[in-house]
Amino acid sequence: MFSFCTDPDTLDQARWLACYLTTGVHLSFYMSFLKVLGLLAVTAPVALGFGFAGAMVARSHIAPLSWIGKAYIAIVRGVPDIAFFLFFVIALDQAFEYLRHKALCPDWDEPIRQGRDFVVCQAAKLPLGNAPQWVHETYGFSLAVITFSIVFGAFAANVIFGAMRAVPRAQLETAEAYGMTRRQTFWRVLVPQMWVFALPGLSNLWMVLIKATPLLFLLGVEDIVYWARELGGTKTPRFTDYPHGDWRMWYFLGLLVFYLAFTRVSEIALDRIMGRLTLGQATAGGEAQRKGAVA
């Protein structure tokens, strides 16, 4: 990176470190932080959508639908999240390939599960065998996003389901008294009022989502955990210009600090949002704000 980096053996400590931290692999390491932030940016709205849909299904008046919704919420919350991550990556991959296989190769007559192998025709492979590297990476990343969204959607569904029930009953009765249909009541009265009740749970969920991002590593994405392990391991002079001992501890300390800082920033931001939303609301928080402003 810097001009003095041509011969690392001769440098003093500070310069050596500056050169070391700007090698090509370290730049990939820094890029993987963007990957984590990207995952958060994509997953949060998608999971919110899953959650909203889940909550709507769970409070449906058609019994089987409501059972499906409630089962979705209950099962995902009853089992360790990591088990879901490991499960869905393979299951989703196989499901996609199975569907494509059925659509693309209708005249294939061998069974798909042959002993311990999962065999689909060449055209149904995902991504295609001859696809470039970035397609593989994007595919892996999208599988991760879908998995995260399914798991966190269930948590969000639980929060939104509770928030919908927390909206004062009188509000809904008023809407009914005005002759609104069930659908109108839902969209015009229930949904706008629900958010302030859902926000504490959702902000909690955001914190949890941040802390779940290192599990990307288990989904086979080259994320910050992967790079920290790679870069921190002992390097001998034979393979690199910057030999060092086992520094993985320091790399993970760095990740720890990154997450602490991120959590702290999120906390401050969410407090601000909550302050905005409670302004003028008929809740305990809004009341406290009103009194504070008067005093």
Next chain:
Amino acid sequence: MSCLQTIQDYGLRSIGIGERLLPRSDFTLCEQVTLIGSGMIWNVYFGVVALISGFFLATALAVAKASPRKGLRKPAEWFIFIFRGSPLFIQFFFGYFLFLSLKSQYPMFDAFTSAWLGALIVLYLNTAAYSAEIFYGALLSIPKGDTEAADAYGMTGWPRFKRVIWPTMLRLAWPAYTNEAIFLFHATALVFFSGFPAWQQKGDALYYASYFADKTFNPFVPYPILAGYFILLTLCVVGVFGAVNARLNRHLPQEARRKMRLRPNLIR
């Protein structure tokens, strides 16, 4: 091979008793259920030991955080912030590599790099921090009348804490603490995926479940088995904690007893 034989061979495989080699091909349902169940021994071990030992540290931390003295409050606040603000997964990795580099200098840290001790310590500190935050919240919401009554009786210091504050704190914190316990048990599944090696393939339930999923390339059998075990474990935890809750609230009239509202919606 009959299923009974399989249970004899693999029932205690996760702690090194029984058949040395894991099954390699033609996996039967019985083998999967037995081995994954055998792995649950580790999940229960980590969960129970960390929970019981963490309970005491959590109480101390909660009291320290509520203390008016800055010298006590600040360290407790930082401890809780560090362990609650960072992912458990990263804590496991950091702990493992920390013990690894300590081991290279002091041989006495040898045991710390194996999961049974090293991961247990990380889990212990982690659950202590989460529980301390719960207990701290409960300490703040102890009814004023309770402490005033203790003052009126002339109770101070340790007896006041032991006989008035602590039981009330537990009573208030118990539903949230039950959630924490459930999630601690779920968190134990992370251990063998976060640096700590499974020596001689003695791993926890998820370790065996992913072993089968890798070997058969069929996730639809081992993971539902694992899920079933964890749901059973969760029900046991809820049962035990519910019994303790009933005992903590036994002086209240039946109607006024706080219903346990379980909302396990936190993961780390």
